[in-house]
Amino acid sequence: MVHKQEGTVAQALQAIEVNPYEMFKTQVRLAGTKLGLPPDLLEVIQTPERVLEVSIPVRMDDGSIRVFTGYRVQHSSARGPCKGGIRYHPAVTLDEVKALAGWMTLKCAVVDIPLGGGKGGIVCDPFELSEGELERLTRRYTAMILPLIGPWRDIPAPDVNTNSRIMNWFMDTATALRGEPMYAIVTGKDVAVGGARGRREATGRGVMIITREVLARLGRDLRGTTVAVQGFGNVGSVAALLLHQAGAKVVGVADVSGGLYNPNGLNIPELIDYVAQSPKHLIDGYSAPGVSSISREEVLFLDVDVLIPAALEGQITERNAARIRAPIIVEGANGPTTPEADVILEERGCLVVPDILANAGGVIVSYFEWVQNLQSFYWDEEETNSRLTQLMQRAFRDVWQLAQEKKVNLRLAAQMLALHRVAEAIRLRGIFP
Ligand code: GLU
Numbered sequence: 001m002v003h004k005q006e007g008t009v010a011q012a013l014q015a016i017e018v019n020p021y022e023m024f025k026t027q028v029r030l031a032g033t034k035l036g037l038p039p040d041l042l043e044v045i046q047t048p049e050r051v052l053e054v055s056i057p058v059r060m061d062d063g064s065i066r067v068f069t070g071y072r073v074q075h076s077s078a079r080g081p082c083k084g085g086i087r088y089h090p091a092v093t094l095d096e097v098k099a100l101a102g103w104m105t106l107k108c109a110v111v112d113i114p115l116g117g118g119k120g121g122i123v124c125d126p127f128e129l130s131e132g133e134l135e136r137l138t139r140r141y142t143a144m145i146l147p148l149i150g151p152w153r154d155i156p157a158p159d160v161n162t163n164s165r166i167m168n169w170f171m172d173t174a175t176a177l178r179g180e181p182m183y184a185i186v187t188g189k190d191v192a193v194g195g196a197r198g199r200r201e202a203t204g205r206g207v208m209i210i211t212r213e214v215l216a217r218l219g220r221d222l223r224g225t226t227v228a229v230q231g232f233g234n235v236g237s238v239a240a241l242l243l244h245q246a247g248a249k250v251v252g253v254a255d256v257s258g259g260l261y262n263p264n265g266l267n268i269p270e271l272i273d274y275v276a277q278s279p280k281h282l283i284d285g286y287s288a289p290g291v292s293s294i295s296r297e298e299v300l301f302l303d304v305d306v307l308i309p310a311a312l313e314g315q316i317t318e319r320n321a322a323r324i325r326a327p328i329i330v331e332g333a334n335g336p337t338t339p340e341a342d343v344i345l346e347e348r349g350c351l352v353v354p355d356i357l358a359n360a361g362g363v364i365v366s367y368f369e370w371v372q373n374l375q376s377f378y379w380d381e382e383e384t385n386s387r388l389t390q391l392m393q394r395a396f397r398d399v400w401q402l403a404q405e406k407k408v409n410l411r412l413a414a415q416m417l418a419l420h421r422v423a424e425a426i427r428l429r430g431i432f433p
Pocket residue numbers: 083084085086107155156157158159160187334359360362363364366
């Protein structure tokens with residue numbers, strides 16, 4: 001199934017540095033060229049429609065004022081309102097947010113939901129902020145980006161270090177400022193205030209579904225399959241739990257604080273309880289019989305059937321790709337593999353299920369939440385999960401088929417499918433004026 005990338009492509013990739021936006025532009029150029037799309041159209045798709053930088057003054061608990069920087073990028077509304085999460089992290093940069101917004105456009109297109117792409121971020125370390133500071137930061141950021149967002153314009157959601165509580169504040173602030181209920185302005189809220197049942201688990205569930213699908217194509221199932229997971233947040237921990245419950249053996253996990261390894265399989269429910277109670281929600285300090293500590297990076301090199309990078313972008317690079325032993329990678333994070341690493345992995349026969357397909361479960365259920373908010377009609381969790389499974393399976397089948405037909409890897413196939421859909425929408429709408 002794995003096909004070699006052409007020599008010219010490999011050469012073109014040599015020049016790229018690990019800047020996520022450069023990565024995104026290169027991916028669009030490669031997939032677009034393969035599709036035969038004209039360079040001017042590719043330039044339209046490479047460039048975000050709108051970029052907003054805001055300054056966010058926050059009254060800190062000690063009485064001083066601290067000014068944070070935030071962004072909201074609307075990459076494309078060609079297929080529908082922009083959609084994508086908000087990240088709170090000290091390493092947030094505008095180029096990162098631009099790339100993440102672009103990947104959202106491709107993600108929504110590859111799973112064929114009627115939404116475009118956007119992303120937001122605040123440069124901050126949320127773990128250093130008190131609850132009150134975090135709330136004031138969130139509410140002021142909401143006020144600052146409010147002129148550009150809305151249920152038919154741009155709909156934020158959770159991402160790295162943001163959660164339902166932050167989305168609730170976001171919705172409440174928009175409601176207060178607009179003077180009418182604004183449930184559909186943001187997704188990932190708690191169920192009591194308009195959230196979709198199953199949204200919190202959706203990205204991890206999607207990762208599990210895709211892992212099951214890819215194994216099925218190879219004539220295998222989850223039972224007994226060994227897995228390593230990098231990142232133990234909303235995506236990694238839920239994916240690990242659902243895989244564990246389905247009979248897979250999660251032998252390694254890691255987060256920023258370090259890694260854990262047990263060749264007989266880790267007790268994932270116990271580890272999740274431990275993390276929920278630890279102050280920074282990290283695996284640091286966990287111990288159990290048969291469990292040894294490994295470094296954060298070592299988890300990537302474990303001898304497992306499936307590796308799931310579910311942390312940040314740029315983790316698998318030309319520096320470490322040759323040390324990866326897993327024959328299958330399912331990307332829970334956005335952009336975890338650099339284009340240079342992709343070439344190395346492909347040469348080694350590693351099957352990579354790309355981010356825009358593998359982690360689309362979150363935005364799919366966000367789409368369901370938005371639909372429910374607009375209709376004021378709420379589904380049970382079973383309905384959400386079965387529709388999620390349907391959409392993920394359809395997308396996986398489409399991508400797999402295209403990869404076979406065009407003799408390209410799954411990343412290129414997913415990007416080609418997505419780009420084709422975005423380009424068609426732009427062509428049909430025309431360029432204004
Ligand atoms: N932050 C998630 C992602 O990267 C979810 C976005 C959303 O639900 O809009 O896909």
